[in-house]
Amino acid sequence: MKSGTTRRTFLRSSILGGAGLLLLRDSRTALGYQANDKLGIASVGVAGMGWGDLSNVSGENIVGLCDVHESRAVKAFEKYPQAKRFRDFRRMLDELDKQIDAVLVSTPDHTHAVASVAAMKRGKHVYCQKPLTRTVFEARVMRETAAKHKVVTQMGNQGSASEGVRRSVELASAGTIGTVREAHVWFGGGDGPQTRPTDEPPVPPDIAWDLWLGPAPFRPYHPAYMPGVWRRWRAFGSGSMGDMGCHTINIVFRALRLVDLWTPDPAKARSERVVIGVEAEASEVDAEGYPRWMRVNYDVPARGEMPPVKLKFYTGGQKPDEKVMRGEPMTKWGSLLDGEKSAIFSDCPWNTRYNLLPKKEFEGFTGPEKTLPRPKSHYVEWLEACKGRGETFSSFQIGGPMTELIQLGNAAVLIGKPFEYDTLSGQILNAPDANQHLHREYRTGWKL
Structure with missing residues (x-):
């Protein structure tokens, strides 16, 4: 987005109170978004559901792509060559702060909260996959953080639309x-019950295992945990x-x-x-x-x-x-x-x-x-709300x-x-x- 600071400040101030829902503003105001305005979007997790989420916002400016599993991210890297690539979402938020208006979080459940909260604390709007978090406590923090920083949020239970x-x-x-x-x-x-592996195969060179673990207690890499099968652990x-x-x-x-x-x-x-x-x-x-x-x-x-x-x-x-x-x-x-x-x-x-x-x-x-x-779709509803037009139906005040x-x-x-x-x-x-x-x-x- 070009010179987004003024518009972004306006949008933040237009979200009121603990409900965390946008109050409709007159889109004709000088500070309102025009029809051709685009958001600067960064994505944390770009394969699997991340690929689907990106595809649904591809009409915006995709400025940053972050994934800890490089070979699975190739498809997204090739489709959005203009986007800067990262393995650590914290570094992406630091380096692209002025370019990012909104963030997609499409990682395994255990990193939803740390990535989303980091983005919201910077005033970024967030679309996060379901379940919103892996723990009860994290869900409460997500809801409270969204309200405190007055950002537009949407949980990825897309049937809501x-x-x-x-x-x-x-x-x-x-x-x-x-x-x-x-x-x-x-x-x-x-x-079903899971048995922790006892063997320790080498970490594939295209996987940043420590970053994939994120806040979870350390354990050696094993393909029994990723990709996909992490849901059962x-x-x-x-x-x-x-x-x-x-x-x-x-x-x-x-x-x-x-x-x-x-x-x-x-x-x-x-x-x-x-x-x-x-x-x-x-x-x-x-x-x-x-x-x-x-x-x-x-x-x-x-x-x-x-x-x-x-x-x-x-x-x-x-x-x-x-x-x-x-x-x-x-x-x-x-x-x-x-x-x-x-x-x-x-x-x-x-x-x-x-x-x-x-x-x-x-x-x-x-x-x-x-x-x-x-709405036209769950994603369009979120994008429109980020631009000051309407509310989201599955904000973190509901999703939390x-x-x-x-x-x-x-x-x-x-x-x-x-x-x-x-x-x-x-x-x-x-x-x-x-x-x-x-x-x-x-x-x-x-x-x-």
């Missing part, structure tokens, strides 16, 4: 299915729960206004607590990896006029009772709001489509007016609490007993020793 998600939320909010006191989220993927990934949870819970989380649990009531005392009960059952407990299957129960308190609700999560082929389907066949994947009159259901992992159940009762049903915006809830499920397996979690303090109340599972100590030299 779909008709399925937005229409489902509108229908639920209009009372179409009645009061909801139970909800279910299930998906077929599972994991607790040190680096979040298992099936983290991988798909922020996609498949989308309708449920939004329709039930679960984000309200993280917003203190100004009319109440500062000593207020908002407590979620969490309990997990799993095929096994493994310190290195994630279970083959999990069932997690969340007891969610009231949110305003909405009553308490039981939210039930299932992985690895576990499913709710078929009666919740109201006569329709059970599916491999599902997200279901079980209302007193009917149900809203999606069989898509990304919640991009939905049905009202029982289907036969809703033939020809049109429903209430549409109230939510329909959503990730926090998901990672509480992963932590619950290790904790091994029911616990009470206070969303306002970020602490487990009835089992203080269990708080150790909400974060992991970083290696020396790494911090948020």
Whole structure:
């Protein structure tokens, strides 16, 4: 972006308060972005999902590319030859500070927070892949940092821009299915115990292993960890729960206004607590990896006029009772709001489509007016918001609490007993020793 300092300052000042959402400004103002203005974008992680994320913002100015696995980054390096190349995102942020307006973070889960927070502290807008973080504590820091530095953020659960998600939320909010006191989220993927390798093959010359580890405790390189397979290791990934949870819970989380649990009531005392009960059952407990299957129960308190609700999560082929389907066949994947009159259901992992159940009762049903915006895409929505035009639907003010809830499920397996979690303090109340599972100590030299 040419001479972006003035415009960037304007954009930062236009994002207001702890909600972290952009207030719409008149795009005709002299400081507003014109249609042909482009952002300076840098990407941390440019293969896999990083390649997809880059492809969706390729109309902007790609100024920096960072990846610790050079051979996997070649495709991006060749497509964006004008971009400067790095292995260490910290160096990229230092050297290109004046050229960067926004940053993509598409790395393994364990480095999402350190890269995103470093960028936000410099006033850069951030698009970060899901789950937003690997730990509960990191999710809270991400949300707080985004609000403090007034940057535009978006978590990469791209189904958020779909008709399925937005229409489902509108229908639920209009009372179409009645009061909801139970909800279910299930998906077929599972994991399994992991055994740490004992052999130590040499680090390939194209991999910066120490940088790939980032804040994780040191361990020797092994192809059992990367690429891709890192998801199954607790040190680096979040298992099936983290991988798909922020996609498949989308309708449920939004329709039930679960984000309200993280917003203190100004009319109440500062000593207020908002407590979620969490309990997990799993095929096994493994310190290195994630279970083959999990069932997690969340007891969610009231949110305003909405009553308490039981939210039930299932992985690895576990499913709710078929009666919740109201006569329709059970599916491999599902997200279901079980209302007193009917149900809203999606069989898509990304919640991009939905049905009202029982289907036969809703033939020809049109429903209430549409109230939510329909962006061209999840990425376009973020880019437009970065330029002062509109808001993001999956900002870190939403993605942070959503990730926090998901990672509480992963932590619950290790904790091994029911616990009470206070969303306002970020602490487990009835089992203080269990708080150790909400974060992991970083290696020396790494911090948020």
